[in-house]
Amino acid sequence: MNSQQVSCETGPSASDFLIASKDSELKNLQYFLQMGKVVQCISNLVHALQCERGASNVFLGSDGGKFSEERQTMVSRSDRLNEEFNQALGDIHQELTCHPVSPTLLNQMAAALHALDGLSGLRQGVSAREITAVDATGHYCQLIQSLISVVFEAADVAVDPTIAGPLVAMVHLMNGKEFCGQERAVGSAGFSSGHFDSALSERMVHLIESQERCFEVFTSFADEDSIRLWHQLLANPREQEIHRLRQLGVSIGRYKPLDPSLADEWFRLMSERMDDLKTVEDSVEGCFHARCTERFAEARNSLAHQETLIASLDARTTASQPMLVLCDSGKDQPSGESWASDGVGQHFGRSIFHLVQEQTQRLKDMNDELQGAREALEDRKTQEKAVLFLMEHRGISNDEAHRVLRRLAMDQGRKLPDVARALLSMADVLK
């Protein structure tokens, strides 16, 4: 009978790996607690850069006549927030790079930092008025996009649904707000020149629609408090005013001149809207932080509890017979079967079995819950891929590609991500 004894002395035991599994969850949460600080800094910095972009636009559009002072104030604020961002990165650099979460997230961080390195040059160009408003806007847009992409990648690696949800809400809110900022710039260009040509009008339509879709996803993942703030924003009388001006921008023909004084009103209204959106962002960020802290405390307690439990089980059964309790890996029968030759050690076996099974079930439930967040991000990626494919395939602009996709979805009565997926599935035969 001796040869039938399985030697388990040489390697780590089931309980070692159970503890390691819990511990790995804990490390992930810790990582996101720290990522939260970075996300907050990015949200602040992006807002400051959006203000700086707006002021730079007015400055360049007025040939340096307007907003010279304001712009300097905003530049200083961006610098201060960039400093904070750098400090936050310095604080967690060790953690971010030692815990090798995702090469993609780290590389996106590199891209964002590199884009920030170009900021002084851009500002010099603006100060010296050596760059057009359109080009300056383009550069600011890319810089801001590279920062938002960091949050996107962070959401993409989150494995805990309670924290992935707020991150998905956050990144869609940030994207929506950025479309709003771009709409402000497009509207300003139209109103101040006294007319919208069809390109400007179309771009405005694109930005309005893109914004709305982002906010839709935001509302399906945001917490109640943030959604309440969002509804308050929508109920603000300012939104009616914005709607009225938007109508002028998207419907008026190029031959009907507009009152150029509308430009100031438009800029003011849209800037207020963006400040309000920032308040919603802060609320989402607060919720994200609260959930991380909560889940972290929970996970730490659960780990400590299990360690105590396992230690006491180990102590009780050190010398007992090995016995048979087979774990159900979720593959076959819905519940685990057990077969024990006698009562000795049964308690130990059952308990470890239950702990492992409990963890299996928890991880499975979490994964199912995560599905929604994953799909939202996947949808975004698919659409971006479809847009890139159309741009390359037909040599059209980003806006046009978006329009083609939207028209396709409308014509077929299908959702945008479905149309994008269908298109990509045919990409190979279309090339």
Next chain:
Amino acid sequence: MNSQQVSCETGPSASDFLIASKDSELKNLQYFLQMGKVVQCISNLVHALQCERGASNVFLGSDGGKFSEERQTMVSRSDRLNEEFNQALGDIHQELTCHPVSPTLLNQMAAALHALDGLSGLRQGVSAREITAVDATGHYCQLIQSLISVVFEAADVAVDPTIAGPLVAMVHLMNGKEFCGQERAVGSAGFSSGHFDSALSERMVHLIESQERCFEVFTSFADEDSIRLWHQLLANPREQEIHRLRQLGVSIGRYKPLDPSLADEWFRLMSERMDDLKTVEDSVEGCFHARCTERFAEARNSLAHQETLIASLDARTTASQPMLVLCDSGKDQPSGESWASDGVGQHFGRSIFHLVQEQTQRLKDMNDELQGAREALEDRKTQEKAVLFLMEHRGISNDEAHRVLRRLAMDQGRKLPDVARALLSMADVLK
């Protein structure tokens, strides 16, 4: 102009994160190099346990008359391979648990180790003939499944397509081989009793079909050498013989008695088949190891190369003006734009820019390539979920649930994973 200078001294730089991104890839590969050893041990141990299960079945089926010696030999071999598995785990325990890859993988490891703890009890039951052949088989199956699931979870966390592919091939081959082992047991039961009742026949059909589907996925992910071995296996005259016996098992009515001496032939043929499948497994394992080593060396060289490059760029441009090169995050224009106030530092900017962009493109390509492997695993998970749903919803067995799904797919002329997905999408309204 001073206030426009972005201070970047406080935090880590773009190159720090670029290096971190490369380094994170390297750590991932190192992890899989070590996981490879565990996968190899699991493949060996599973094969030994399958042999042990077969021998135990014959032993119990012959009331202890046959295979008593053989069984002891196989038990000793399993013990030796279990020992090796434990040693391998001991060697890499540190790495496995410090690099917090996936709580699910670690928990599955706990489940497998716990199942192994029950092996002695099971063997005692078999030796004393206190357990039926059917029950013993059931316990061995669950144990083996829990070990294969570890490989599945490992494949699920692989982010490098060159190593995810072989792992997907591996886990499907292992699963197919396990279905083959179960078919051997079912056939043995039928032939030795001289007839197949309809339950036995249906189970045999299920196992044959499941095997074939696994091998299909295997062939779409395996390397050429392994596929060649697989074709050699199929061309072996033994396969004709197996086919003939299978036909007897699945088509003969319960009233037509079979020659019980066929049992020995069946057992021998199927055991040979499994040994051949193990040879294919070894080849896949070899390919996996070779790819890991290759990719690891590649990644290490690339990291070293970039570090040198970045250091030389840093040295050349320490005192230069900051300038503007914006990174394209893949969001808008297909190529990055750059705008530099003058030539100073342009080389530096361009180079870091290109390095980051190169890494972005590489990670994107890798991710696209990974898609196929991900989908194969996702398909499997979806089918298992659909089967579990049917089992719970209609109170039917695992086999029946599989049959229902297959019939549905056949009737609708759709693929099994699609039918499973469609079913799950309706699960909420069916509950």
